Amino acid sequence: MTITSNTVRGRTDLCTAIENELSGLIGKRASAATAYGPDFARLWALAGQNVLGGKFVRPLLLMETYDALQQEHRRSAQPRHRETAISIAAAIELLHYAFLLHDDVIDGDLVRRGHPNLIGSLLAEAGETARTQTAGAQTTGEDSARSGNGLHWAQTGGILMGDMLLAATHQSFARADLPHELRLRLLDLLEHTINETVAGEQLDVGLGDGIIAPDLQTILVMCRYKTATYTFELPLRAAATLAGADFGIENALATAGRHLGLAFQLQDDLLSTFGDPRRHGKDPFSDLREGKETAIIAHARTTIAWTDIQPFFGRPELSVGDGEHVRRHLTDCGAEAFVQSLIEEQMQAFNHQLTSTIPESVRNVMLDLAGQLEGRQS
């Protein structure tokens, strides 16, 4: 998911605070890692580069919501637990990166946003290491028999680094400087989030592997679980908990976040298939080539156009001409319009939540986020 960065007063300060916290969390682990040798230390160095180069969408949502809730409720008092909020916001970014890493292992991806991901970097470096070692080794026959193991080594690094980031996330939650009751609420939230995200990842893989039937309802649930929960619900609920907001407000924020999250996810699918590749920078037919089960495809399957689309769906060798042919069919059969209507439904439900229970200052944070949905090109 891409959320275009917006100039909002105070956002630069927030970014700096989040970045400092993340630098601290990763830096102390990266230093400790050197005691275990260069390969282990390299995992932390690469993870640090990748995490610190992120846009901090989730931590920013948490902190802006937290600050808005504080402003609403405690105009005169000192903000409660603000330092802790920053540490939880940073931990959520580590969680995001742990999920991305294991997702990349599962999908066999070596690249993210046009750059090598951690696995891609390890793979490139393993090539060099293997060459260096072969040159100095006495037993070249053996070494050459083992060439081609770089991918295994690199993907192992992805699994292991994901494990360590998942551990680091829990360490931050477990050590949060909060009354025990509040810490337990955040730990509950973390557990709920991991369960839903894992359930979503499993559904996504089951759909892709043809293990789970690709009906629309399953695809919508998968989108919500896999991304919306940890991207929107987690930071919003954490902000409400830390700011001491009513449970009613926390629930309204979570519901609004789920609707917005699903809208973003559906729009991602529309952009991937119908968007301008010069703007979003991705292969315009990659979803079709991969046979990705989206809401667009789920609708198309229910129309007579599917007999024309199906032969091309999931074909890695799909040509540009074939891709354009499929895209025309997806528009003509109403799949594009159908998904647009799903997005509108989600946005209406989102707006309904906003105007009912959510305090005005927080409403602006949410509207600002929702505004990024409109006119999105990437």
Place this chain on the structure above:
Amino acid sequence: MTITSNTVRGRTDLCTAIENELSGLIGKRASAATAYGPDFARLWALAGQNVLGGKFVRPLLLMETYDALQQEHRRSAQPRHRETAISIAAAIELLHYAFLLHDDVIDGDLVRRGHPNLIGSLLAEAGETARTQTAGAQTTGEDSARSGNGLHWAQTGGILMGDMLLAATHQSFARADLPHELRLRLLDLLEHTINETVAGEQLDVGLGDGIIAPDLQTILVMCRYKTATYTFELPLRAAATLAGADFGIENALATAGRHLGLAFQLQDDLLSTFGDPRRHGKDPFSDLREGKETAIIAHARTTIAWTDIQPFFGRPELSVGDGEHVRRHLTDCGAEAFVQSLIEEQMQAFNHQLTSTIPESVRNVMLDLAGQLEGRQS
């Protein structure tokens, strides 16, 4: 690692307490999982079967050490934190299983101790599911194009279930009913343990993939990090922390545990290669076929016998005759005796620790464990 179960007074009661705690930890998650559909719930059901079928080596070591320390220090007082000790002991079993699962994904293993592991079970069930779905589906062409994805689906289940068990381990540590200071010490211990285990796993994979040079020192460090730390040092240190033992005692236990752990690991290697397959039940040449970098092989590489051994090392198609030939060479070149002498060194260092700082009651727990090393056949 196999540690033969010994009849020790009270062990049955401890096993029951640990089993009840694990049933609770897994049971509540397994029930909650049903809300996310049958495939997600299946992960928890399979994990529960596997975890509850274990021997509880690590939780038993923790509890027996804890009880012995309590007996030593507080003959009259109520035991401190005993319920919490049981919950930490159970959490360590979940951590063990999380490591096993990710290790099985990394090694591509589908079987453990002669039975399908979680991945093997998911793979078998995916075959059935895929057939069921194909029979009922409208689009059989597509489905058959996707057959063969069962392994991907099953290994994804292994990664995701490992993540959830790692999360569950942290949840137990984070929620431990202890003064905050003590809880933080256990969290430090957990972090240290995960770092070393991950570093050990990475070394093991690097050795296997030919990325890291297979010298003896690296292999011994790998054995210690990958298994000894979480199997011996973690339960022993946790027991000392929970029982309120002096830091000197905690350190002596950890050092003794590391020596014993390495001795067990080296003996595993000897048994795999030179042991009686009717007793240990494994393929007697699997380590040689896989090209596993052990201390035996590291020694053999430094002898002239290596020119005779090398052509057979890491050959999946190794015949029984060739295997016996290699085994004879490994004995004749002194590799077997060398590793036996390494084990003796570790046991001497272990005994030295025992007789210096460790209280007598705990000494018996450790000697009981060490006694299982002698005459081990599996």
